[in-house]
Amino acid sequence: MTTPDQYNERPSVAPHTGTTATRDFILQATGITKSFGGVHALKGASMTMRRGEITALIGDNGAGKSTMVRCLSGIHRPDSGEILLDGKPVTFENPNAAIQQGIETVQQNLALVEDLTVWQNFFLGREKTHGFGPFRTLDRKLMKQTAADLLKNLAVNVPPVTSKVRRLSGGQRQAVAIARAAGWGSQIVIMDEPTAALGVQETARVEGVIETLRESGVAVLLISHNFDQVMRLSDHVWVMRAGMAVAERRSAETSGDELVALITGAKAA
């Protein structure tokens, strides 16, 4: 039987050749390499994500998590390897190409414009219009209503969508960024340390939004250094070490101690 841990020992073996049916995976990355000059950030890393699950990606500083995320979100082009989305090979020339394929990334800096309102941020670069030709105008009413509905569906309690982002708390901003990512019909939402800068209450609120996202069938990739959060929220955990994804565990079947041992290499995968 091919176990996930073996994928990385034999990167040429695609995850979808294992015993889990390909259709279970929304994403399969196989043998991804990426170097920056002499720095080999990814050395043939392979990982998978399933629909309607939260997959955590953990590892020490410099393990390659952000580089993997950037390859999946079109910021970097892998030097080699294959990414399958819904079973089909994809390549992303740029972040827009990943977005077109249904992969949204909530960056650490959130990429929200402070001086615009919540609804304007939702539709930044993707504005809805009505009318034709020279009579075409922005459909503000539709955009406001859509943004409000999305926030409501995700049970996000933020001030009216006409509020400027500048007025929102850290947790509210994070929730808006997640709701925006979810609202564009994405199949996968990638989140890099979504609660790192938040207090206890705001963290709980954002975690609630992430869980709602999972319930709606979206696959979430959560990069987090917070072990409690990883154990609480995720369904599967991939552990990265020195440019490789060295192990996958079901979150319910592992422990913080085992994950630490896998991260440091004290325990073989």
Ligand SMILES: Nc1ncnc2c1ncn2[C@@H]1O[C@H](COP(=O)(O)OP(=O)(O)OP(=O)(O)O)[C@@H](O)[C@H]1O
């Ligand atoms: N643009 C870049 N240019 C040069 N080296 C890079 C670049 N991006 C990443 N690296 C290097 O690649 C390696 C992996 O970095 P990466 O940021 O992917 O790790 P990480 O697991 O996300 O770490 P952290 O938890 O600290 O964010 C590190 O040695 C890093 O210095």
